[in-house]
Amino acid sequence: MAIEIRPREDQPVVTTRPTTEPASARVPTRAPEQAAAARTTKIEARDLNLYYGSFRAVRDVTMDIPANEITAIIGPSGCGKSTFLRSLNRLHELAHGARMEGRLLIDGVDIYERSVDAVDLRRLVGMVFQRPNPFPTMSIYGNVASGLRLGGGPKPADLDEIVERCLTRAALWDEVKDHLGAPGTSLSGGQQQRLCIARALAVDPEVILMDEPASSLDPIATLRIEELMLELRGSYTIVIVTHNMQQASRVSDQTAFFSMGEDRAGYLVEMGQTTTIFTNPREQLTEDYISGRFG
């Protein structure tokens, strides 16, 4: 699979730093074309610790998430995958007693710095949730437009166009173009999830977080979501949490394996090229998990 890195035309990249320690460097065996690709890092986590009150849910995570690729996070349930993901758009801090330590950089910008507003950040870091959650009081059109309408910025004049573009991008346009005024909740589960993806795309994010986006869907709807992710790959940095290992191996370029310590805190066991993690992991724990021996 050739890695296509397409710089975003619409938004100049603030700082594009070469990875100080490329994820691929830590992988013992790797495919030659991946070594050749000039990968840039989008998100850097440094000694990240995430707490709920006194309970540490995520411990000392340091990892680099490459730009415009799909990074899968796998691991047993309760090991802090969602918590980690939600720290990337600062949804984590909305929980009672939530706290973080360490550093999280996106394109070199420390997103937990005082000057960064979480509301602004979330426009650039979108999210798709486990259960499709279209706004029930809004139409299909209204759902896609909601981020732009409610976000407080100036309303774009070409909203119709944006809505069409996003629905097309989310592979939903043909199915809904004749009833854009129908409630978003009138769609099937798979369609609702694609609607939620279109809604996330509408505010033009750079990163899209997906927390088990297909776990409530049937196999066919799941497949469509996966196809869609591959479509979006290259234009967006996608981080997906999944407990479906086939899914991780089908869609992702990079895989990060989380596990849980004695203290129930989740930590990153290893991260690397998906093919490597699935065929030749460094850690015994990873191999045990992938071969279904625990988790």
Added chain:
Amino acid sequence: MSATPGTLAGSRAPFAERLAAVRGSRRRTMDRVMRTVALAAAVVCVIPLAAILLFVVIKGAAALNLDLLTKPPKALGTGGGALNAILGSLQMVALAALVAVPVGVLGGIYVSEFASRRSARAVRFGADVLAGVPSILIGIVAYTLLVLPFKQFNAAAGSVALALIMVPVIVRTTEEMLRLVPRELREAGYALGVPTWRVVLSVVLPAGRTGVLTGVMLAVARAAGETAPLLFTALGSRLVNVGEFGQPMDALPLFIYNGARQPITALNEQAWGAALLLLLFVLGVNVAVRARSWGRRAG
């Protein structure tokens, strides 16, 4: 009776035998007694409602005519209608709602969306206490603050008293209804970079609007039926008062109260007619609210 505890599986009696042994007839008798007693109690609960409905409908229907709806009362028991009370109730309840709905809904929003756990508990407790205060005390407070200083019974004081009765009902139902809105929906809003106040107004409130409206309607029905807070605030009046909130005003409960106390048959009959109107309104609101929630569950 039954097998001794600790009997090993191998030495148990046959299943059918054990089943017969445990099936105590005494227990079944008790079940039946309990059931009958509970049913009797339930019937006792329903009888008063049926009696009230029957009584008010029969007595009220006889007094119900066009005059009742369109004419003010004439001099002592010589006919006329309850127009003064109908218009008074509408105006005072409307003014009370104008105050209580924004305050109550915003208060509910505060408790459900913004408050820390401690202040949420404090506001909730306050609302529950206020809801439990006998309504005559609320009337006295309004009397002290809004009647005595002006040396004038007035409808505005009545509206304020009614608003005080409505607010806690609205705060509590709003809060409970908003808390039923799934967290995922709020997070969907936040994840799009929508500011909190906008998430509340454009996502949470619309999603919970049916429930909030239910609370408002129940509060309106409750206020419409209150007598005590109006006794020494709006006082009542035999004149039609439209828009003069500085003056006494009548209301259906006051009209009933005053009419029923007089030893004059014609006034008693008018009171029954007004009682039927009030019942229809309150019952109508309640049925409408129930019908909405049934419709929603079915849909």
